[in-house]
Amino acid sequence: EAKKAGRDRHGFYRAELNQRVQAQMAVERELREALARDEFELHYQPQIGATRGELLGCEALIRWRHPVRGLVGPLHFIPAAEQAGLIGEIGAWVVRAACAQIAQWKADGLAFGCVAVNLSAHEFRDRGLVDIVREAMREHGVRPDEFEIEITETVLMTEQASLSIVADLQGLGIHIAVDDFGTGYSSLAYLKRLRPRTIKIDRSFLKDLPDDEDDRVVVEAIVGIAHALHIDVVAEGVETEAQRDYLREAGCHILQGYLIARPADAQQYARWLADRPPDIVSA
Ligand code: C2E
């Protein structure tokens, strides 16, 4: 009896494992098809100066224009792409698409500032990343001050090669932003070593501002450290005027969030760039 139950349980686990492997393979196939059919697109969200409201640039955020499911956000497929070993290819697509977009905006005579792309920790295993970035910038005539790479703190903790790859990217003249600052294994030592141009305070610290005293303390501490190291602070996920006013007062340099604009596709964003009033945030 016991032996039979054991065998059944075994069989059950095997079936479950099989199902998981199958599901993973299906996702992998779908993502490959998405790449081949060019179903990914970048949306853009502006970043503005906190005191004067001038346009500084934007963050490029990937979406999947799925033939059946519609527009799918990155949180629904980036983790699967990482697991399937496809994040390198998607990252290369993102870098090239952003550089191509920069060339397009220039051709259209639009001022866009600097475009930031997100790369996953997995992509910092491979030195090929540096060549991909260099080549895409060269092909599309992108200047280093027009292109930025966002990485999370985790990259530096989990990927052996990452610090030297980041240094090579900085060697191209590209700026680095540390994303989701404060949510990972933050180490002040790496900030000093890495010298990012900006750090982005995670939205979770902003959402209860200005009322929550703990969040105020955290934000002010981050701003204080960044100031001391000559690093600019981006507040991400700014939704209300009260948050904006507080963040500006606290010394954040750059604002990004729904209050200024939601991420928009290339066409909408070009319209936003062209139509935008000279000063969105009144000084
Ligand atoms: P992230 O880099 O921290 O990007 C900011 C996220 O906050 C974006 O979500 C953006 O749409 C959202 N956001 C901006 N302002 C507001 C606001 O005022 N309120 C709220 N509630 N949300 C706001 P999204 O586009 O869903 O991206 C989620 C994450 O997916 C990103 O977080 C980033 O980690 C990752 N991601 C996005 N694009 C890429 C990519 O091209 N490659 C990789 N590897 N990851 C990406």
Ligand code: MG
């Ligand atoms: Mg980001």
Ligand code: MG
């Ligand atoms: Mg972030």
Ligand code: MG
């Ligand atoms: Mg995030």
